[in-house]
Amino acid sequence: MVLDKLGSSLKDTFKKIAGLGVVDKEAVERIVLDLQRSLLQADVDVLLVSNLSKNLKEKILKAKPPAGLTLKEFFIKTLYNELVSFLGSERGELELKKQKILLVGLFGSGKTTTAGKLAKWFKTRGLSVGLAACDVHRPAAKEQLKQIAEQLEAKIYTEGKKAEDVAKFALKNSKDDILIFDTAGRNALDKELADELRNLGKLVQADEIILVIPADLGQAARKQGEEFVKLVGITGIIVTKLDGTAKGGGALSAASVTGAKVKFIGVGEKMSALEEYDPNRFVSRLIGYGDIQGLLEKAKEVGFDEKKAEKIAKGEFTLEDFMEQIQSMQKMGPLSSLTSMIPGLSGAKIPKELLDVQGEKMKKWKFIISSMTPEEKQNPELIKQARAQRIARGSGSKPEDVKQLVKNYEKIKKMMKMVGGGKGLKRGNLAQMMKQMGVKV
Ligand SMILES: Nc1nc2c(ncn2[C@@H]2O[C@H](COP(=O)(O)OP(=O)(O)OP(=O)(O)O)[C@@H](O)[C@H]2O)c(=O)[nH]1
Ligand SMILES: [Mg+2]
Known part of the structure; x- marks a missing residue:
C-alpha cells in the first residue's frame, strides 16, 4: 500500500483524538505534536507542517464546533479536511477530448513510463493514442518508447534528428485523439534543456504540459515544480514512484503548493x-475512511472519560462512576474494537454479547441508584436493611435487588483494587468483573 507508514501513523492520531477524555489545549497540543512528527518523517516541508499545525490549533481551540457536532467530532473532521487541503484539495483531471500532452521532467523521473501509462489510460477510455519520441539524446530512448507503444498497440512517431523534428513529424502525421510527447531528461534544469523545452512548447502548443516528478524527491518537489512553472508554464504534475518511498507525503504536499x-x-x-x-479519496484511503466514520460515531455518542476509567481500574470509584462507565462501554459497541483506546485494556478480547445482555438489569440499577441519597451513592456500604427497603420502594424494585447491586459493587471494587494497582485493567479482568455482576460469560 502506498505511504503505509504515514497512513498508519495518521490513523493512530485519529484514534487518539477519538479516545480523548477532554479536548483541551494540552490535548490538542499533544495531538498536533504527534501529527508533526508523522508529517516530518514523510519529508513534508517544515513550513507547511507549521502552517497546518497553526490552522488546526486555531480551529479547534478558538472556533466553536458547528451545532450538532461534539468537540471531538469537530477535531476529527477538521483534521481530515486540513489533510485533504494539505494534499491539494482539488481533484486533478484530464479531459477525455482530442488533445496534445507534453511531458517534461528531469532524468529518470518516469516520463517515458508515464507516457505509456497515460496512453493506456486514454485507450481504455476509448480514445486513440499516438506517442511522439522527442527524446533524441539518450541512445535507447526511442527504442524504449517503441516497445511501450507496441505493447499497448499505440501509434509511435520517431522520425527526426532533433526533438523539434520528431515533434513536427508527429504533428503532421498523427490522426490520433491523443498525442503524447515524451521528452529528454537532464540532471538539472540547465540552459540546454530549458531552450529545448521552450522551443517544443512553442511548436507543439500543447493543451497540457505535465511535469513528471518522482515522489522520492520529497519536499524538494516544490522547488523543482516552481522552476518548471516559470519556464514552461506547466498545467499539471504527475508524481511517480509513490510505491517506493516514505517521502511521498512531502512530494504531494510540495507539489500542491x-x-x-x-x-x-x-x-x-x-x-x-x-x-x-483526488486528494479527498487519497486521504480517505490513506487513513481508512471506514475507520474514521466509525470513530466519528463513537466520538458522537459518548465522551469516554479516561481519567475515570483509570480511577475505576484502581478501585477508586463511586457506584455512579461505575454505572456510567459500563453505560459508556455499552454505547461504544463491540468492546474488542475499543480496547486500543482504553489504557490497560489493550489485548483483552471481550465478546460483544457480554455487555448487551445487561440491558434490563442496567436499567433497574439505574433506577435504584437514582433513589439513593448522595451520601449513599458515595458510601454504598451504609446501605443496610432499612435503607435498602426505602430505596427499593423508591425505585420500584425489591430490597434484594438493591442489596445485590451493593454487594456486586463492593466485590468489584475489591477485585479492582487487588488487580488494578494503578496499572489498569489486565487481560480478562473485565470479563471476570462481569461474571461477578451476574452476567453469564
Ligand atoms: N516503482 C516505480 N517505478 C517507476 C514508476 N514510474 C517509473 N518507474 C521506473 O523508473 C525508471 C525510470 O523511468 P523512465 O520512464 O525511463 O524515466 P524517464 O523520465 O523517461 O527517464 P529519462 O528519459 O532517462 O529522463 C524505470 O525503471 C521505470 O520503470 C513508478 O510509478 N513506480
Ligand atoms: Mg525517458
Missing part, C-alpha cells in the same frame, strides 16, 4: 500502475 494540480500518481512500474489523483 506550486499552483499546478497533481493529476495522477504513479504507483508501480507496470503500465496499469497509474491512478487519478
Whole structure:
C-alpha cells in the first residue's frame, strides 16, 4: 500500500483524538505534536507542517464546533479536511477530448513510463493514442518508447534528428485523439534543456504540459515544480514512484503548493500502475475512511472519560462512576474494537454479547441508584436493611435487588483494587468483573 507508514501513523492520531477524555489545549497540543512528527518523517516541508499545525490549533481551540457536532467530532473532521487541503484539495483531471500532452521532467523521473501509462489510460477510455519520441539524446530512448507503444498497440512517431523534428513529424502525421510527447531528461534544469523545452512548447502548443516528478524527491518537489512553472508554464504534475518511498507525503504536499494540480500518481512500474489523483479519496484511503466514520460515531455518542476509567481500574470509584462507565462501554459497541483506546485494556478480547445482555438489569440499577441519597451513592456500604427497603420502594424494585447491586459493587471494587494497582485493567479482568455482576460469560 502506498505511504503505509504515514497512513498508519495518521490513523493512530485519529484514534487518539477519538479516545480523548477532554479536548483541551494540552490535548490538542499533544495531538498536533504527534501529527508533526508523522508529517516530518514523510519529508513534508517544515513550513507547511507549521502552517497546518497553526490552522488546526486555531480551529479547534478558538472556533466553536458547528451545532450538532461534539468537540471531538469537530477535531476529527477538521483534521481530515486540513489533510485533504494539505494534499491539494482539488481533484486533478484530464479531459477525455482530442488533445496534445507534453511531458517534461528531469532524468529518470518516469516520463517515458508515464507516457505509456497515460496512453493506456486514454485507450481504455476509448480514445486513440499516438506517442511522439522527442527524446533524441539518450541512445535507447526511442527504442524504449517503441516497445511501450507496441505493447499497448499505440501509434509511435520517431522520425527526426532533433526533438523539434520528431515533434513536427508527429504533428503532421498523427490522426490520433491523443498525442503524447515524451521528452529528454537532464540532471538539472540547465540552459540546454530549458531552450529545448521552450522551443517544443512553442511548436507543439500543447493543451497540457505535465511535469513528471518522482515522489522520492520529497519536499524538494516544490522547488523543482516552481522552476518548471516559470519556464514552461506547466498545467499539471504527475508524481511517480509513490510505491517506493516514505517521502511521498512531502512530494504531494510540495507539489500542491506550486499552483499546478497533481493529476495522477504513479504507483508501480507496470503500465496499469497509474491512478487519478483526488486528494479527498487519497486521504480517505490513506487513513481508512471506514475507520474514521466509525470513530466519528463513537466520538458522537459518548465522551469516554479516561481519567475515570483509570480511577475505576484502581478501585477508586463511586457506584455512579461505575454505572456510567459500563453505560459508556455499552454505547461504544463491540468492546474488542475499543480496547486500543482504553489504557490497560489493550489485548483483552471481550465478546460483544457480554455487555448487551445487561440491558434490563442496567436499567433497574439505574433506577435504584437514582433513589439513593448522595451520601449513599458515595458510601454504598451504609446501605443496610432499612435503607435498602426505602430505596427499593423508591425505585420500584425489591430490597434484594438493591442489596445485590451493593454487594456486586463492593466485590468489584475489591477485585479492582487487588488487580488494578494503578496499572489498569489486565487481560480478562473485565470479563471476570462481569461474571461477578451476574452476567453469564
Ligand atoms: N516503482 C516505480 N517505478 C517507476 C514508476 N514510474 C517509473 N518507474 C521506473 O523508473 C525508471 C525510470 O523511468 P523512465 O520512464 O525511463 O524515466 P524517464 O523520465 O523517461 O527517464 P529519462 O528519459 O532517462 O529522463 C524505470 O525503471 C521505470 O520503470 C513508478 O510509478 N513506480
Ligand atoms: Mg525517458
